[in-house]
Amino acid sequence: MASTSVRIEQISKRFGEVTAVDRVDLSIAKGEFFTLLGSSGCGKTTLLRIIAGFMPQSGGRILFGDACIDDVPAHRRNTGMVFQNYAIFPHLTVIDNIAYGLRARGLPKGEVAERVARMLAMMRLEHLGHRRPRELSGGQQQRVVLARAIVIEPDVLLMDEPLSNLDTEMRVHLRGEIRALQRQIGVTTIYVTHDQEEALMMSDRVAVMSGGKVEQVGTPVEIFHRPQTRFVASFIGESNFIPAMRIGSGASGPAVYEVPGGGRLPVPAERASEVGPKADIAFRSHDLVLGPPEAGGWTATVADTQFYGATIRLVLELAPGHTVQVALTGRAGQALPATGARVGLALPSASLWLFPAAAR
Amino acid sequence: MTAVAETGVGTRLLRQVGFWPVVTALVFVALFALLVMPIVNIVGLSLSGKDAQSSVWANYATFFSERFYYQTLINSIQVSLAATVLAVLVGVPAAYFATRYDIWGRGFVRAAVVLTFVSPPFIGSYSWVILFGRSGLITTTLADFGISLPSIYGAPGIVLVFTLQFFPFVFLMVSSGLKSIDQSIEDAARNLGSGELRVFFTVLLPLLVPSISAGALLVFVAAFTDIGTPIIIGERFRVLPVLIFGEFVNEFGGRPILASTLAVLLLTVTTAALLLQRWFAGLHAHGTAAIRPLTIQEQRPLKRLLASAYVLLLVGMALLPIVNIVISSFLKANGPLLIAEFTLGNYARILRTIAVPLSNTIFYTTAATAMCAIVGTAVGYIIVRRPGRLGGLLDGVVMFSYAVPGIVLGVGLIVTYNEPPVILTGTSAILILAFFIRRLPFSVRSSVSMLQQLSRDTEDASINLGAGPGRTFLKITVPLLSMAILSGVLLTWSNTIRELSATLILQSGSTVTLSIEIFNEVVNANFGLASALGTVLILLTFLPLVVLFTLLGKREEALV
Ligand SMILES: Nc1ncnc2c1ncn2[C@@H]1O[C@H](COP(=O)(O)OP(=O)(O)OP(=O)(O)O)[C@@H](O)[C@H]1O
Ligand SMILES: [Mg+2]
Numbered sequence: 001m002a003s004t005s006v007r008i009e010q011i012s013k014r015f016g017e018v019t020a021v022d023r024v025d026l027s028i029a030k031g032e033f034f035t036l037l038g039s040s041g042c043g044k045t046t047l048l049r050i051i052a053g054f055m056p057q058s059g060g061r062i063l064f065g066d067a068c069i070d071d072v073p074a075h076r077r078n079t080g081m082v083f084q085n086y087a088i089f090p091h092l093t094v095i096d097n098i099a100y101g102l103r104a105r106g107l108p109k110g111e112v113a114e115r116v117a118r119m120l121a122m123m124r125l126e127h128l129g130h131r132r133p134r135e136l137s138g139g140q141q142q143r144v145v146l147a148r149a150i151v152i153e154p155d156v157l158l159m160d161e162p163l164s165n166l167d168t169e170m171r172v173h174l175r176g177e178i179r180a181l182q183r184q185i186g187v188t189t190i191y192v193t194h195d196q197e198e199a200l201m202m203s204d205r206v207a208v209m210s211g212g213k214v215e216q217v218g219t220p221v222e223i224f225h226r227p228q229t230r231f232v233a234s235f236i237g238e239s240n241f242i243p244a245m246r247i248g249s250g251a252s253g254p255a256v257y258e259v260p261g262g263g264r265l266p267v268p269a270e271r272a273s274e275v276g277p278k279a280d281i282a283f284r285s286h287d288l289v290l291g292p293p294e295a296g297g298w299t300a301t302v303a304d305t306q307f308y309g310a311t312i313r314l315v316l317e318l319a320p321g322h323t324v325q326v327a328l329t330g331r332a333g334q335a336l337p338a339t340g341a342r343v344g345l346a347l348p349s350a351s352l353w354l355f356p357a358a359a360r
Numbered sequence: 361m362t363a364v365a366e367t368g369v370g371t372r373l374l375r376q377v378g379f380w381p382v383v384t385a386l387v388f389v390a391l392f393a394l395l396v397m398p399i400v401n402i403v404g405l406s407l408s409g410k411d412a413q414s415s416v417w418a419n420y421a422t423f424f425s426e427r428f429y430y431q432t433l434i435n436s437i438q439v440s441l442a443a444t445v446l447a448v449l450v451g452v453p454a455a456y457f458a459t460r461y462d463i464w465g466r467g468f469v470r471a472a473v474v475l476t477f478v479s480p481p482f483i484g485s486y487s488w489v490i491l492f493g494r495s496g497l498i499t500t501t502l503a504d505f506g507i508s509l510p511s512i513y514g515a516p517g518i519v520l521v522f523t524l525q526f527f528p529f530v531f532l533m534v535s536s537g538l539k540s541i542d543q544s545i546e547d548a549a550r551n552l553g554s555g556e557l558r559v560f561f562t563v564l565l566p567l568l569v570p571s572i573s574a575g576a577l578l579v580f581v582a583a584f585t586d587i588g589t590p591i592i593i594g595e596r597f598r599v600l601p602v603l604i605f606g607e608f609v610n611e612f613g614g615r616p617i618l619a620s621t622l623a624v625l626l627l628t629v630t631t632a633a634l635l636l637q638r639w640f641a642g643l644h645a646h647g648t649a650a651i652r653p654l655t656i657q658e659q660r661p662l663k664r665l666l667a668s669a670y671v672l673l674l675v676g677m678a679l680l681p682i683v684n685i686v687i688s689s690f691l692k693a694n695g696p697l698l699i700a701e702f703t704l705g706n707y708a709r710i711l712r713t714i715a716v717p718l719s720n721t722i723f724y725t726t727a728a729t730a731m732c733a734i735v736g737t738a739v740g741y742i743i744v745r746r747p748g749r750l751g752g753l754l755d756g757v758v759m760f761s762y763a764v765p766g767i768v769l770g771v772g773l774i775v776t777y778n779e780p781p782v783i784l785t786g787t788s789a790i791l792i793l794a795f796f797i798r799r800l801p802f803s804v805r806s807s808v809s810m811l812q813q814l815s816r817d818t819e820d821a822s823i824n825l826g827a828g829p830g831r832t833f834l835k836i837t838v839p840l841l842s843m844a845i846l847s848g849v850l851l852t853w854s855n856t857i858r859e860l861s862a863t864l865i866l867q868s869g870s871t872v873t874l875s876i877e878i879f880n881e882v883v884n885a886n887f888g889l890a891s892a893l894g895t896v897l898i899l900l901t902f903l904p905l906v907v908l909f910t911l912l913g914k915r916e917e918a919l920v
Contacts, residue, residue, distance in 0.1 A: 049820075052820075052824055053823075054820055054823070054824075073828075074820075074823045074824060075823045075824070075825075075826050075828050075829070075832075076826070077824075078826070080824065080825070081820070081821065081824040083817040083820070083821060084817075087815065087818045088818075089821070089836060089840075090840065091839045091840055100825050100827070100835075101825030101827075104822075104825055104827035104831060105826050145821070148821075149824075152825060152826060158824075
């Protein structure tokens with residue numbers, strides 16, 4: 001498949017006062033599954049629509065391979081797009097939906113029929129070819145629009161939250177299917193979602209966006225375990241932020257920060273010198289280790305115990321006004337600390353990140 | 361050869377400039393030629409003096425200094441305002457009862473409102489003359505018993521006819537407004553301790569202000585610009601539109617300057633009314649959308665009876681003229697006197713003369729309807745899908761054309777196209793173009809609302825798959841809207857076929873239409889013939905609507 005790499009250089013989009021996309025730079029390799037992840041309104045759709053050519057950017061340029069495509073109209077860009085609400089053509093049968101792009105390209109009848117048939121087989125839609133969209137389930141419709149976008153052999157496949165209208169089971173099933181299909185045909189894919197699990201599970205690389213800006217680009221493992229900004233740390237996974245004060249300079253070894261509850265946590269020296277003496281320490285709820293309280297150690301009081309089945313969450317009060325959440329794996333017969341009990345805490349140094357103190 | 365070359369140029373232009381820019385340009389040219397230029401010309405004429413020294417306001421000064429002229433403006437405003445107030449007063453309760461109460465004869469009420477709404481504009485008035493005129497059926501019958509009725513002629517008659525003819529605007533607007541209010545809103549007010557009347561005045565009425573004012577505007581403009589009714593029953597009570605018409609017929613094209621001045625005054629009032637309503641409705645817009653619309657509620661027998669009686673009486677009165685026309689078309693007539701004796705004679709007589717007006721009417725209506733469907737859909741598309749400065753301007757021009765009354769458009773087209781380089785006066789083309797422009801805003805509005813319901817992604821998907829804008833419009837947008845376009849076509853047809861005011865000014869002997877023919881027979885007091893022709897026209901108007909409401913399942917609110 002004639003797939004291509006994509007370069008996005010300093011792309012911005014303003015709607016009047018609102019800056020929906022703010023000087024975004026991305027470089028996406030040929031055949032890569034690349035995901036734009038971010039909460040509602042962060043500009044994911046806008047960026048995707050700019051790539052598809054549905055709206056002009058306010059600044060910057062986009063290259064497919066080495067060719068700048070800014071002046072190519074949307075219908076000549078050869079990007080296959082899958083829309084959030086399907087955008088299936090309701091008046092056309094499944095076959096006509098899939099054949100639409102091929103016919104628009106003026107391909108001969110025989111070739112159209114052949115490629116559509118191959119696509120139907122690949123998506124396991126053979127028996128539905130003559131149905132109308134309203135006679136299909138949501139998942140089937142989604143497969144049809146996916147087939148419709150892939151059959152034209154697009155340079156880039158664009159997907160805007162394609163699974164968000166489906167129920168959980170269908171969503172889990174289809175994301176595996178889409179991922180496998182993408183590996184099989186090797187088309188460069190830009191995938192938009194606000195579901196971090198989906199992003200982590202499907203992607204080669206993820207760009208986390210916030211307020212129109214890209215916060216961090218990296219593999220799922222990097223994004224999850226090495227968040228580079230405060231936003232990424234708080235957006236991905238379940239994180240706690242606690243204020244920290246440097247108490248040891250760490251000229252030879254790591255610097256030491258003190259946190260509420262008497263904890264003393266070591267941090268690599270160069271990171272500490274970047275951030276400074278007043279900082280915030282962030283860590284995931286499931287990384288905090290509980291033990292018996294020790295004199296002079298890091299301790300907390302259990303403020304609340306929440307039972308979720310597979311997980312148990314504890315709200316711990318480190319000091320008045322400072323609470324953190326801990327997630328424990330719920331095992332049968334596990335004894336839960338009672339509310340009001342004192343517990344000891346430990347945090348492996350690989351699981352904490354230091355950020356400059358937030359304005360409070 | 362040239363044809364081939366031209367298609368070559370056309371295609372190349374489309375390629376280079378793009379499909380929609382070319383369409384937009386064509387639409388602008390059409391609107392400019394058919395709407396902007398005529399209006400600019402009458403404004404220009406109204407400001408031109410007989411000689412170079414006179415002030416540009418001389419014509420207006422004349423108008424406002426001579427009672428003969430300015431009284432017509434006062435008269436027009438008086439009867440229109442009176443009719444508007446009355447239509448609101450009778451229409452709002454009727455709509456409330458018909459949508460909220462389990463009244464009897466709901467289907468009949470719907471049908472009657474539609475029939476009233478689409479009946480040819482002056483049929484009401486001459487029908488009332490047949491019944492209550494000087495030698496009317498009821499007047500003479502009652503006179504035999506020594507009872508004399510108040511006169512139907514003059515201002516009171518006009519107000520009566522306007523009210524009954526136009527209250528459906530209010531009725532339909534308010535009905536659809538009520539349907540956009542969620543039941544939970546009323547329930548909440550009830551729950552908080554308000555009785556029905558209090559709920560109506562404190563909750564429903566405030567939410568209905570945009571609908572009521574929209575209905576009131578339609579009544580006012582329709583009444584203010586109507587020619588047929590005041591000519592037939594106005595007698596010495598002269599209104600502005602009739603004055604304009606008079607300027608045209610007494611001496612054809614004789615005093616275009618005066619006619620233009622009058623037309624500009626008419627246009628000023630309708631535009632001001634439109635802007636006033638927009639502003640007012642905007643202040644009170646709440647953007648409600650009902651998930652579960654207000655439901656019909658069972659009433660105690662007495663309340664049910666009274667509400668039903670009120671609604672049925674009202675629509676019955678409004679329907680009376682139409683029933684009367686159909687019946688009297690089968691009665692022997694001696695001039696204005698109808699004799700209670702069955703005959704097909706009226707139909708036999710119109711058979712000889714109907715061919716030309718009938719075929720003219722159908723041809724003009726069909727042509728204008730087709731143009732409206734095509735241009736209206738395209739313009740709606742530009743406004744909704746290609747917003748920008750041009751789309752906004754287009755929207756503005758089209759909205760403005762709502763306010764342009766038929767008679768003003770008629771005057772404008774005449775003064776614009778009665779001399780070289782383009783002479784259209786007296787041709788079929790000028791009538792078709794007038795019909796087209798008059799209905800265009802309605803077509804645009806309906807295509808705008810249907811496009812807003814159609815997700816844009818569907819069209820984007822087509823573009824994304826490689827179909828150009830033109831192909832996408834034809835292969836995706838138009839098929840998806842085909843049902844909506846069809847219902848638009850039926851509505852346009854029904855509304856165009858009975859056009860009178862622009863036609864009165866623009867028609868010449870060979871381009872006579874059915875409504876003109878009826879009008880002439882009425883003016884000549886041949887009531888039998890007028891009724892037979894009127895029945896034919898009512899049928900032609902009503903049939904497409906039957907299709908619309910039964911086969912396409914539209915509700916009568918689609919009319920406004
Ligand atoms: N046509 C438009 N006009 C004005 N503002 C717009 C327009 N389209 C998007 N925006 C604004 O731009 C911002 C980004 O919108 P966008 O649709 O790209 O968000 P998103 O990340 O896709 O969100 P979601 O997850 O909810 O789909 C939002 O603040 C939105 O209000
Ligand atoms: Mg989005």
